[in-house]
Amino acid sequence: KQIFAQLKEKGKVVRGxxxxxxxxITPEMAEAFKLKDTKxxxxxxxxxxxxxxxxxxQRGDVIVAFDGRPVKDASDLPRIVAETPLKKTVTVRVIRESQEVEVKVTVAEMDEGKAASRKQRRVPEQDFGMSVDEITPRWAQEFSLRDKTGVVIVEVIPDGPAHExxxxxxxxxxxxxxKPVRNLKDYRAILEKMQRSKSVLLFVSRGGQTFYASLRAQ
Structure with a gap:
Protein backbone atom coordinates (compact mmCIF):
# COMPACT_ATOMS: atom_id res chain seq x y z
CA LYS A 1 0.00 0.00 0.00
CA GLN A 2 2.80 2.38 0.90
CA ILE A 3 4.61 1.77 -2.42
CA PHE A 4 1.38 2.25 -4.39
CA ALA A 5 0.67 5.52 -2.58
CA GLN A 6 4.19 6.80 -3.32
CA LEU A 7 3.89 5.93 -7.00
CA LYS A 8 0.54 7.69 -7.20
CA GLU A 9 1.74 10.80 -5.36
CA LYS A 10 5.34 11.19 -6.60
CA GLY A 11 5.61 8.87 -9.57
CA LYS A 12 8.45 6.96 -7.92
CA VAL A 13 9.24 4.84 -4.88
CA VAL A 14 10.80 6.92 -2.10
CA ARG A 15 12.95 5.13 0.46
CA GLY A 16 14.01 6.24 3.90
CA ILE A 25 29.03 -8.71 13.86
CA THR A 26 31.45 -11.62 13.91
CA PRO A 27 32.16 -13.60 17.10
CA GLU A 28 35.57 -11.90 17.26
CA MET A 29 33.96 -8.46 17.05
CA ALA A 30 31.43 -9.41 19.71
CA GLU A 31 34.32 -10.34 21.98
CA ALA A 32 36.19 -7.11 21.23
CA PHE A 33 33.10 -4.96 21.88
CA LYS A 34 32.16 -7.05 24.95
CA LEU A 35 28.78 -8.00 23.47
CA LYS A 36 26.67 -10.91 24.68
CA ASP A 37 26.04 -12.16 21.14
CA THR A 38 26.35 -11.23 17.46
CA LYS A 39 22.86 -9.78 17.08
CA GLN A 58 28.01 7.05 16.91
CA ARG A 59 30.59 4.90 15.17
CA GLY A 60 30.95 1.67 17.12
CA ASP A 61 27.29 1.62 18.19
CA VAL A 62 25.41 -1.64 17.68
CA ILE A 63 21.85 -0.98 16.50
CA VAL A 64 19.55 -3.62 17.99
CA ALA A 65 16.13 -2.02 17.43
CA PHE A 66 14.66 0.62 15.11
CA ASP A 67 11.22 2.10 15.74
CA GLY A 68 10.38 -0.81 18.02
CA ARG A 69 11.38 -3.43 15.45
CA PRO A 70 14.30 -5.74 16.29
CA VAL A 71 17.44 -5.55 14.16
CA LYS A 72 18.92 -9.06 14.09
CA ASP A 73 21.73 -8.32 11.64
CA ALA A 74 22.94 -5.76 9.09
CA SER A 75 20.48 -6.94 6.44
CA ASP A 76 17.48 -6.02 8.60
CA LEU A 77 18.19 -2.33 9.10
CA PRO A 78 18.11 -1.01 5.49
CA ARG A 79 14.80 -2.77 4.90
CA ILE A 80 13.24 -1.43 8.10
CA VAL A 81 14.47 2.12 7.44
CA ALA A 82 13.26 1.98 3.83
CA GLU A 83 9.79 0.97 5.03
CA THR A 84 9.60 3.78 7.60
CA PRO A 85 7.62 6.89 6.58
CA LEU A 86 9.74 9.91 5.70
CA LYS A 87 10.15 12.60 8.36
CA LYS A 88 9.04 10.19 11.07
CA THR A 89 11.10 10.51 14.25
CA VAL A 90 11.80 7.07 15.66
CA THR A 91 13.54 5.61 18.68
CA VAL A 92 16.74 3.76 17.86
CA ARG A 93 18.08 1.42 20.53
CA VAL A 94 21.83 0.84 20.46
CA ILE A 95 24.46 -0.89 22.56
CA ARG A 96 27.31 1.50 23.35
CA GLU A 97 30.19 0.57 25.63
CA SER A 98 28.17 -2.44 26.88
CA GLN A 99 25.22 -0.21 27.82
CA GLU A 100 21.85 0.12 26.08
CA VAL A 101 21.18 3.67 24.89
CA GLU A 102 18.17 5.14 23.08
CA VAL A 103 18.45 7.98 20.56
CA LYS A 104 15.90 9.75 18.37
CA VAL A 105 16.42 9.78 14.60
CA THR A 106 14.24 11.43 11.95
CA VAL A 107 14.09 9.44 8.72
CA ALA A 108 15.04 11.39 5.58
CA GLU A 109 14.67 10.60 1.88
CA MET A 110 17.48 8.63 0.28
CA ASP A 111 19.31 10.61 -2.38
CA GLU A 112 19.89 8.15 -5.24
CA GLY A 113 22.56 10.42 -6.68
CA LYS A 114 24.92 9.80 -3.74
CA ALA A 115 25.03 6.57 -3.45
CA ALA A 116 56.35 -0.62 -8.47
CA SER A 117 57.48 -3.43 -6.01
CA ARG A 118 55.99 -3.04 -2.60
CA LYS A 119 58.35 -3.21 0.30
CA GLN A 120 57.15 -5.59 2.99
CA ARG A 121 57.27 -4.33 6.56
CA ARG A 122 56.18 -6.99 9.00
CA VAL A 123 55.46 -6.23 12.61
CA PRO A 124 57.45 -8.36 15.09
CA GLU A 125 55.47 -11.14 16.83
CA GLN A 126 52.49 -10.68 14.53
CA ASP A 127 51.70 -12.08 11.10
CA PHE A 128 48.39 -11.00 9.65
CA GLY A 129 49.27 -11.91 6.09
CA MET A 130 49.68 -8.31 4.98
CA SER A 131 52.29 -5.58 4.64
CA VAL A 132 51.75 -2.00 5.75
CA ASP A 133 53.58 1.27 5.30
CA GLU A 134 53.39 4.95 6.13
CA ILE A 135 51.05 7.03 3.95
CA THR A 136 53.74 8.40 1.67
CA PRO A 137 53.09 10.59 -1.40
CA ARG A 138 53.75 7.50 -3.52
CA TRP A 139 51.05 5.41 -1.84
CA ALA A 140 48.68 8.37 -1.65
CA GLN A 141 48.93 8.75 -5.42
CA GLU A 142 48.79 5.04 -6.24
CA PHE A 143 45.74 4.35 -4.07
CA SER A 144 44.12 7.81 -4.40
CA LEU A 145 44.21 8.24 -0.63
CA ARG A 146 42.72 11.21 1.18
CA ASP A 147 43.74 9.98 4.62
CA LYS A 148 46.63 11.85 6.20
CA THR A 149 47.03 9.60 9.24
CA GLY A 150 47.08 5.84 9.74
CA VAL A 151 49.01 3.10 7.94
CA VAL A 152 48.18 1.87 4.46
CA ILE A 153 48.00 -1.81 3.51
CA VAL A 154 50.28 -2.28 0.51
CA GLU A 155 50.10 -6.06 0.14
CA VAL A 156 47.66 -8.79 1.16
CA ILE A 157 48.77 -12.42 1.02
CA PRO A 158 46.16 -14.79 -0.49
CA ASP A 159 44.35 -16.98 2.06
CA GLY A 160 45.98 -15.17 4.99
CA PRO A 161 44.08 -13.60 7.92
CA ALA A 162 43.88 -10.18 6.25
CA HIS A 163 42.58 -11.72 3.02
CA GLU A 164 39.95 -13.71 4.92
CA LYS A 179 43.44 2.70 19.95
CA PRO A 180 44.29 5.37 17.33
CA VAL A 181 46.95 4.61 14.73
CA ARG A 182 48.55 7.79 13.41
CA ASN A 183 51.60 6.22 11.80
CA LEU A 184 53.74 3.08 11.53
CA LYS A 185 55.27 3.73 14.95
CA ASP A 186 51.82 3.60 16.59
CA TYR A 187 50.95 0.46 14.62
CA ARG A 188 54.06 -1.36 15.77
CA ALA A 189 53.81 -0.20 19.38
CA ILE A 190 50.20 -1.33 19.79
CA LEU A 191 50.69 -4.75 18.21
CA GLU A 192 53.90 -5.49 20.09
CA LYS A 193 51.99 -5.17 23.37
CA MET A 194 49.24 -7.56 22.29
CA GLN A 195 49.15 -11.31 22.76
CA ARG A 196 49.93 -13.22 19.60
CA SER A 197 46.91 -15.51 19.77
CA LYS A 198 44.44 -12.74 20.51
CA SER A 199 42.05 -11.60 17.79
CA VAL A 200 42.54 -7.97 16.83
CA LEU A 201 39.83 -5.45 15.99
CA LEU A 202 40.80 -2.98 13.27
CA PHE A 203 39.03 0.20 12.21
CA VAL A 204 39.64 0.69 8.51
CA SER A 205 39.09 3.43 5.94
CA ARG A 206 38.44 2.55 2.29
CA GLY A 207 37.41 4.97 -0.43
CA GLY A 208 35.84 7.44 1.96
CA GLN A 209 33.95 4.74 3.89
CA THR A 210 34.95 3.20 7.21
CA PHE A 211 34.32 -0.22 8.71
CA TYR A 212 35.56 -2.68 11.33
CA ALA A 213 37.47 -5.88 10.65
CA SER A 214 38.70 -8.57 13.01
CA LEU A 215 41.58 -10.94 12.38
CA ARG A 216 43.84 -13.30 14.26
CA ALA A 217 47.59 -13.66 13.76
CA GLN A 218 48.80 -16.88 12.16
Missing part, protein backbone atom coordinates in the same frame (compact mmCIF):
# COMPACT_ATOMS: atom_id res chain seq x y z
CA UNK A 17 17.62 6.95 4.84
CA UNK A 18 19.44 7.77 8.07
CA UNK A 19 23.09 7.93 6.96
CA UNK A 20 25.01 5.02 8.46
CA UNK A 21 27.32 2.35 7.10
CA UNK A 22 26.71 -0.92 8.90
CA UNK A 23 28.06 -4.45 8.99
CA UNK A 24 27.36 -7.81 10.58
CA UNK A 40 22.44 -6.27 15.69
CA UNK A 41 24.09 -4.05 13.09
CA UNK A 42 27.50 -2.56 13.87
CA UNK A 43 27.88 1.07 12.79
CA UNK A 44 31.16 1.45 10.91
CA UNK A 45 30.58 5.02 9.76
CA UNK A 46 28.14 7.89 10.22
CA UNK A 47 27.57 10.38 7.41
CA UNK A 48 28.27 13.97 8.55
CA UNK A 49 25.12 16.07 9.06
CA UNK A 50 22.95 13.01 8.43
CA UNK A 51 19.85 12.12 10.48
CA UNK A 52 21.92 9.52 12.34
CA UNK A 53 24.62 12.01 13.34
CA UNK A 54 22.04 14.63 14.29
CA UNK A 55 20.24 12.07 16.42
CA UNK A 56 23.38 10.99 18.24
CA UNK A 57 24.27 7.67 16.59
CA UNK A 165 38.87 -10.49 6.65
CA UNK A 166 38.31 -8.92 3.19
CA UNK A 167 41.10 -6.38 3.63
CA UNK A 168 42.80 -5.17 0.47
CA UNK A 169 45.73 -3.01 -0.69
CA UNK A 170 44.89 0.65 -0.30
CA UNK A 171 42.91 0.16 2.91
CA UNK A 172 44.04 2.51 5.67
CA UNK A 173 44.14 1.21 9.24
CA UNK A 174 42.97 3.99 11.57
CA UNK A 175 42.62 2.09 14.86
CA UNK A 176 43.76 -1.17 16.44
CA UNK A 177 41.82 -2.48 19.44
CA UNK A 178 40.07 0.91 19.71
Missing amino acids: WIGVSIQN GALVGDVVPESPAETGGV ANLQPGDVIKEIAR
Whole structure:
Protein backbone atom coordinates (compact mmCIF):
# COMPACT_ATOMS: atom_id res chain seq x y z
CA LYS A 1 0.00 0.00 0.00
CA GLN A 2 2.80 2.38 0.90
CA ILE A 3 4.61 1.77 -2.42
CA PHE A 4 1.38 2.25 -4.39
CA ALA A 5 0.67 5.52 -2.58
CA GLN A 6 4.19 6.80 -3.32
CA LEU A 7 3.89 5.93 -7.00
CA LYS A 8 0.54 7.69 -7.20
CA GLU A 9 1.74 10.80 -5.36
CA LYS A 10 5.34 11.19 -6.60
CA GLY A 11 5.61 8.87 -9.57
CA LYS A 12 8.45 6.96 -7.92
CA VAL A 13 9.24 4.84 -4.88
CA VAL A 14 10.80 6.92 -2.10
CA ARG A 15 12.95 5.13 0.46
CA GLY A 16 14.01 6.24 3.90
CA TRP A 17 17.62 6.95 4.84
CA ILE A 18 19.44 7.77 8.07
CA GLY A 19 23.09 7.93 6.96
CA VAL A 20 25.01 5.02 8.46
CA SER A 21 27.32 2.35 7.10
CA ILE A 22 26.71 -0.92 8.90
CA GLN A 23 28.06 -4.45 8.99
CA ASN A 24 27.36 -7.81 10.58
CA ILE A 25 29.03 -8.71 13.86
CA THR A 26 31.45 -11.62 13.91
CA PRO A 27 32.16 -13.60 17.10
CA GLU A 28 35.57 -11.90 17.26
CA MET A 29 33.96 -8.46 17.05
CA ALA A 30 31.43 -9.41 19.71
CA GLU A 31 34.32 -10.34 21.98
CA ALA A 32 36.19 -7.11 21.23
CA PHE A 33 33.10 -4.96 21.88
CA LYS A 34 32.16 -7.05 24.95
CA LEU A 35 28.78 -8.00 23.47
CA LYS A 36 26.67 -10.91 24.68
CA ASP A 37 26.04 -12.16 21.14
CA THR A 38 26.35 -11.23 17.46
CA LYS A 39 22.86 -9.78 17.08
CA GLY A 40 22.44 -6.27 15.69
CA ALA A 41 24.09 -4.05 13.09
CA LEU A 42 27.50 -2.56 13.87
CA VAL A 43 27.88 1.07 12.79
CA GLY A 44 31.16 1.45 10.91
CA ASP A 45 30.58 5.02 9.76
CA VAL A 46 28.14 7.89 10.22
CA VAL A 47 27.57 10.38 7.41
CA PRO A 48 28.27 13.97 8.55
CA GLU A 49 25.12 16.07 9.06
CA SER A 50 22.95 13.01 8.43
CA PRO A 51 19.85 12.12 10.48
CA ALA A 52 21.92 9.52 12.34
CA GLU A 53 24.62 12.01 13.34
CA THR A 54 22.04 14.63 14.29
CA GLY A 55 20.24 12.07 16.42
CA GLY A 56 23.38 10.99 18.24
CA VAL A 57 24.27 7.67 16.59
CA GLN A 58 28.01 7.05 16.91
CA ARG A 59 30.59 4.90 15.17
CA GLY A 60 30.95 1.67 17.12
CA ASP A 61 27.29 1.62 18.19
CA VAL A 62 25.41 -1.64 17.68
CA ILE A 63 21.85 -0.98 16.50
CA VAL A 64 19.55 -3.62 17.99
CA ALA A 65 16.13 -2.02 17.43
CA PHE A 66 14.66 0.62 15.11
CA ASP A 67 11.22 2.10 15.74
CA GLY A 68 10.38 -0.81 18.02
CA ARG A 69 11.38 -3.43 15.45
CA PRO A 70 14.30 -5.74 16.29
CA VAL A 71 17.44 -5.55 14.16
CA LYS A 72 18.92 -9.06 14.09
CA ASP A 73 21.73 -8.32 11.64
CA ALA A 74 22.94 -5.76 9.09
CA SER A 75 20.48 -6.94 6.44
CA ASP A 76 17.48 -6.02 8.60
CA LEU A 77 18.19 -2.33 9.10
CA PRO A 78 18.11 -1.01 5.49
CA ARG A 79 14.80 -2.77 4.90
CA ILE A 80 13.24 -1.43 8.10
CA VAL A 81 14.47 2.12 7.44
CA ALA A 82 13.26 1.98 3.83
CA GLU A 83 9.79 0.97 5.03
CA THR A 84 9.60 3.78 7.60
CA PRO A 85 7.62 6.89 6.58
CA LEU A 86 9.74 9.91 5.70
CA LYS A 87 10.15 12.60 8.36
CA LYS A 88 9.04 10.19 11.07
CA THR A 89 11.10 10.51 14.25
CA VAL A 90 11.80 7.07 15.66
CA THR A 91 13.54 5.61 18.68
CA VAL A 92 16.74 3.76 17.86
CA ARG A 93 18.08 1.42 20.53
CA VAL A 94 21.83 0.84 20.46
CA ILE A 95 24.46 -0.89 22.56
CA ARG A 96 27.31 1.50 23.35
CA GLU A 97 30.19 0.57 25.63
CA SER A 98 28.17 -2.44 26.88
CA GLN A 99 25.22 -0.21 27.82
CA GLU A 100 21.85 0.12 26.08
CA VAL A 101 21.18 3.67 24.89
CA GLU A 102 18.17 5.14 23.08
CA VAL A 103 18.45 7.98 20.56
CA LYS A 104 15.90 9.75 18.37
CA VAL A 105 16.42 9.78 14.60
CA THR A 106 14.24 11.43 11.95
CA VAL A 107 14.09 9.44 8.72
CA ALA A 108 15.04 11.39 5.58
CA GLU A 109 14.67 10.60 1.88
CA MET A 110 17.48 8.63 0.28
CA ASP A 111 19.31 10.61 -2.38
CA GLU A 112 19.89 8.15 -5.24
CA GLY A 113 22.56 10.42 -6.68
CA LYS A 114 24.92 9.80 -3.74
CA ALA A 115 25.03 6.57 -3.45
CA ALA A 116 56.35 -0.62 -8.47
CA SER A 117 57.48 -3.43 -6.01
CA ARG A 118 55.99 -3.04 -2.60
CA LYS A 119 58.35 -3.21 0.30
CA GLN A 120 57.15 -5.59 2.99
CA ARG A 121 57.27 -4.33 6.56
CA ARG A 122 56.18 -6.99 9.00
CA VAL A 123 55.46 -6.23 12.61
CA PRO A 124 57.45 -8.36 15.09
CA GLU A 125 55.47 -11.14 16.83
CA GLN A 126 52.49 -10.68 14.53
CA ASP A 127 51.70 -12.08 11.10
CA PHE A 128 48.39 -11.00 9.65
CA GLY A 129 49.27 -11.91 6.09
CA MET A 130 49.68 -8.31 4.98
CA SER A 131 52.29 -5.58 4.64
CA VAL A 132 51.75 -2.00 5.75
CA ASP A 133 53.58 1.27 5.30
CA GLU A 134 53.39 4.95 6.13
CA ILE A 135 51.05 7.03 3.95
CA THR A 136 53.74 8.40 1.67
CA PRO A 137 53.09 10.59 -1.40
CA ARG A 138 53.75 7.50 -3.52
CA TRP A 139 51.05 5.41 -1.84
CA ALA A 140 48.68 8.37 -1.65
CA GLN A 141 48.93 8.75 -5.42
CA GLU A 142 48.79 5.04 -6.24
CA PHE A 143 45.74 4.35 -4.07
CA SER A 144 44.12 7.81 -4.40
CA LEU A 145 44.21 8.24 -0.63
CA ARG A 146 42.72 11.21 1.18
CA ASP A 147 43.74 9.98 4.62
CA LYS A 148 46.63 11.85 6.20
CA THR A 149 47.03 9.60 9.24
CA GLY A 150 47.08 5.84 9.74
CA VAL A 151 49.01 3.10 7.94
CA VAL A 152 48.18 1.87 4.46
CA ILE A 153 48.00 -1.81 3.51
CA VAL A 154 50.28 -2.28 0.51
CA GLU A 155 50.10 -6.06 0.14
CA VAL A 156 47.66 -8.79 1.16
CA ILE A 157 48.77 -12.42 1.02
CA PRO A 158 46.16 -14.79 -0.49
CA ASP A 159 44.35 -16.98 2.06
CA GLY A 160 45.98 -15.17 4.99
CA PRO A 161 44.08 -13.60 7.92
CA ALA A 162 43.88 -10.18 6.25
CA HIS A 163 42.58 -11.72 3.02
CA GLU A 164 39.95 -13.71 4.92
CA ALA A 165 38.87 -10.49 6.65
CA ASN A 166 38.31 -8.92 3.19
CA LEU A 167 41.10 -6.38 3.63
CA GLN A 168 42.80 -5.17 0.47
CA PRO A 169 45.73 -3.01 -0.69
CA GLY A 170 44.89 0.65 -0.30
CA ASP A 171 42.91 0.16 2.91
CA VAL A 172 44.04 2.51 5.67
CA ILE A 173 44.14 1.21 9.24
CA LYS A 174 42.97 3.99 11.57
CA GLU A 175 42.62 2.09 14.86
CA ILE A 176 43.76 -1.17 16.44
CA ALA A 177 41.82 -2.48 19.44
CA ARG A 178 40.07 0.91 19.71
CA LYS A 179 43.44 2.70 19.95
CA PRO A 180 44.29 5.37 17.33
CA VAL A 181 46.95 4.61 14.73
CA ARG A 182 48.55 7.79 13.41
CA ASN A 183 51.60 6.22 11.80
CA LEU A 184 53.74 3.08 11.53
CA LYS A 185 55.27 3.73 14.95
CA ASP A 186 51.82 3.60 16.59
CA TYR A 187 50.95 0.46 14.62
CA ARG A 188 54.06 -1.36 15.77
CA ALA A 189 53.81 -0.20 19.38
CA ILE A 190 50.20 -1.33 19.79
CA LEU A 191 50.69 -4.75 18.21
CA GLU A 192 53.90 -5.49 20.09
CA LYS A 193 51.99 -5.17 23.37
CA MET A 194 49.24 -7.56 22.29
CA GLN A 195 49.15 -11.31 22.76
CA ARG A 196 49.93 -13.22 19.60
CA SER A 197 46.91 -15.51 19.77
CA LYS A 198 44.44 -12.74 20.51
CA SER A 199 42.05 -11.60 17.79
CA VAL A 200 42.54 -7.97 16.83
CA LEU A 201 39.83 -5.45 15.99
CA LEU A 202 40.80 -2.98 13.27
CA PHE A 203 39.03 0.20 12.21
CA VAL A 204 39.64 0.69 8.51
CA SER A 205 39.09 3.43 5.94
CA ARG A 206 38.44 2.55 2.29
CA GLY A 207 37.41 4.97 -0.43
CA GLY A 208 35.84 7.44 1.96
CA GLN A 209 33.95 4.74 3.89
CA THR A 210 34.95 3.20 7.21
CA PHE A 211 34.32 -0.22 8.71
CA TYR A 212 35.56 -2.68 11.33
CA ALA A 213 37.47 -5.88 10.65
CA SER A 214 38.70 -8.57 13.01
CA LEU A 215 41.58 -10.94 12.38
CA ARG A 216 43.84 -13.30 14.26
CA ALA A 217 47.59 -13.66 13.76
CA GLN A 218 48.80 -16.88 12.16
